[in-house]
Amino acid sequence: MFRWIFFILFVAIIEVYAFQAFRTITKSRWILVAYQVISLAAIIYIFYQLSQFDRRVGQNTKTLLTFGLLLLLFVPKMILTFFMLLEDVYRVFSGVITHFMGDNDNGTFLPDRRRFVSQLALVIAAIPFTSLLYGMTKGKYNFRVIKQTLFFPDLPEDFDGFTITQISDVHSGSFDDAEKIQYAVDLINEQKTDMMLFTGDIVNTHATEMHPWIETFNKIDKHEYGKYAVLGNHDYGEYIDWPSQAAKDENFEGIKKLYGDIGFDLLLNQHTKIKKGESEIAIVGVENWGKNFKQAGDLHKASEGLTAEDFKILMSHDPSHWEYEVKNHDKHFQLTLSGHTHGLQFGIEIPGIIQWSPVQYVYKQWAGLYENVGRYIYVNRGLGFHAYPGRVGIWPEITVFELKKGEKVA
Template sequence: MAKRLISVLLLFIIADIYFYQALLTLTSNTFWHTLYWMVDGVVLLGLMALLVLRRKGKPVHNLVQVAMSGMLLVYVPKLFSFPLLFLEDITRMFRSFPARNIYISEAVVFIAVIVFIAIVFGLTRGKHFYKIKKQTLYFTDLPKAFDGFTITQLSDIHAGSLRNSKAVDKGIALANAQRSDLVLFTGDFVNNMANEVKPWLNSFAALEAPFGKYSILGNHDYGDYIRWQDSSAKAQNLRHLGELQADMGFKLLLNEAVFLQKGQDKIALIGVENWGKGGFQQYGDLKKATALVPDNSFKILMSHDPSHWEAETVNHRQHIHLTLAGHTHGMQFGVELFGYKWSPIQYFYKQWAGLYNKGGKYLYVNRGFGFHGMQGRVGIWPEITVLTLKRVTEKSFAPLAS
C-alpha cells in the first residue's frame, strides 16, 4: 500500500510540473507564477503539519478534512490535464521540441477549470447527491414465496460527519419511497463514538420495511481509532451503539443468523462483525454465524468489508448466495459514466462498488450513504441500493440490472 501511495504522490508532482508549463505558455506575468507555487506551498505545509501533529498524538480530524479538500482542488484538476500535455510532448519530441502550442495550453486550462468546478460541487452539494442503484438478481433455488422480494441496502452512514438534517431526511425519504420488503444496513453508523448517532435518532428511526431493519458493525463502529480512558469505556461505547441502533428499530446481528419467513418459505439472513484484510480488525466469525443455518437454506450475508468475500465467503463450506458490503465509499472520488467506472480505490480493493459474481455467488458493494475524511463526494455519489430477488428455472442465467 505504501508503494501505491508513493506512486500517487509522484504522479501528482509530475502533473503539477506539467501544468506549470502550460501556465508559462499562456502568461509571462510573474505574479501568476508566484501565486501558483505559493498555493502549492500552502498545501504542502498543511500536509507536513498534519504528519507532525499525528505523530505527536494530537487530534487531526479537522485538519485531515481541510488537507484532503486542498489536495483535491489543487492537484486533481492538473492530473486530468496531464495526458494532453504528455501527448503534446511526444509529438514535440519528433519535431525537435518547438514551443508549446498555445491552443493546447488553453485547452488544458479549460479542462482543469471544469474539473475544479466539479470538485467544488462535490465538496458542497455532492455529499447529499443521493442516487438509487437498482439491481435484479436471478437464482434457481430462491424459495418461491420470495420471488420478487426487495431489499434496500444502506451502508457507511458515518453519523459524526453529517450536518445537514434536511438533506439527510431527504435521503431517508428517498429510501422509504422504494417501498422495499427489507432494509439492511452494512456497517459504520459512526466515525468513532456512539453519541454521534443521537442527533439522528428520529431520522433513521423513520426508515421502515414490512420485514424489518437489520444491521451489522463496520470497522469504525468499534471505536478503534480514538483513545479511551480504559477498555471498559470502549466496551461501554460499543454496547451503547447497539442500544441506540435498537432505539432506531434496527436488529444488530453479531456473528449470528435469523430467518425471514414468507408463507411457508424461509431464507437465512446472516450478519458477521467486521472482517477485513490489509490491517483491519477481523472480529467476524462466519463459521459461528452460520452454525445453525441448514446447508440447503437460501443465504444472504451482511459483511462490512468486501475483502471478506474473496478471503472467506466464496470458499465457505456453505453456499452463500448473496453478500452485501460497503466500507470503500468508492473513495468518494471517481468517474461513473455510461457504464464505465473508475476510482483510485480500485488499486486497493478488487471489489469496490456495484455487483460482482463468482460461480453464482454474488457480492454487492454499496458506495455509502454518508462520508468520512473528505467532506464531500466527487463523481461517486452517495448510494441507496435496491435489490430485487427473482426465481428462475433455467440453469444458465446472468444477473441483469432492472
C-alpha cells in the same frame, strides 16, 4: 522528520512547475501575485492543520476540509507539473541538438516554453479541479437509488418478489447538512420494501458522532419483516489512540447501542429466520472480517445450524470476506451484501460502457453486483463519505433488491 522533508520537497517542486505554467500564459503581475498569495495561504493552512492532527480525536470537520483542500490544490498542480516536466525533457533534448548543430541564434541553451503547452496543461488540470470541487459541494449528497432484480432457483416460493433496501457506510461524523440527510431518509422510505439491511460503519470513530442524527434516522419507516444491521471496521474505534482500554470499550458499547437507537437489530455473528407464509429464509450477520482489516467475523458461529439447502442472505461489511471465505463455502451463501469500499468515492461509471475506480486494484469486488457459480455479492457504494469530503463519479447509494424465483432470462 524525513516524511516532512520529503513532503516539503514534493510541494516545492510542484509549486515551482505549476507557477511556470501560469507565468507562461500571462505576464500580468497582479494575476501572478494573487496566484502566489492564494497558493501560499492554502499551503500554510494545510501544513498547520496536518501538524495539529490529534490521534486521540481522529477525523473531524477540520481534517475533512484539510484533506479536501489538499486534493483540490495539488491534484491539478501535479498534472501541470507532469506537462511542464515533459516540456523540459523536450527543451533539454532540443537544446542539445541545437547546441551541437550550431543553430543556436538566441544565445540560450534552452528554448522558451511554448504557450500552447501551458494552455493545454491548464485546461486538462481544470477537469479534476472542477470535479473535486463539485464532489465536495454537491456530489457527496447526490444520492442515487439503484434497483437490482436477482433470480435464484432455490428461493422459497413465498419469497418470490420479496424486496430489500440496503444502506451502508453512513459515517455520520462526516455529515454537515441536515436537510440533505433528511432527503436521504425520505428516499429510503419511498422504496416501501419488505425489509431493510444496514451493512455497517454507522460512525467514523466515536459513538457521539451519531447523536445529532438519531432523530433523523429514526424516521426510517418500520419494515414488515424487520431492519437488521452488522458492524463495519470503523465501528470498532480502531483508528485513534484511546486514553484507556476502558474508554475504547465504552465507545464500542455505545456504537452497538446506536443501531438499536435507530431501530435496527444488530446481528453479531448470528442469524435470524424470516418467515413468510410457509417458507423461511435466513438473515446471517457477521462482525467485520477484512483481508487487511479487523477480523472479528465468525462465519461458522453465525451460520451454526444452517444447511446448504437453506436460503441465506449474508451481511458482511468488507467484500474481501466473500473473496476469501464465503464464495466457495460449503454452506452455499446465495447472496452476500457488503459495503466498505465506497468505490473510493472517485471513479467513472457509465452503465454498460465503463466502470472504473482506483480501488479496483485493491478489491476484486468493489461496487455493484458480482457472481460466482450462482452465488452473488453486491457491494453498496455507501451512503456517507470519509476522508475526502466529497464524491466524484461514484455517488452515494441506496440499493433496492427484488428477489425472484427461477433462472435469469438472458
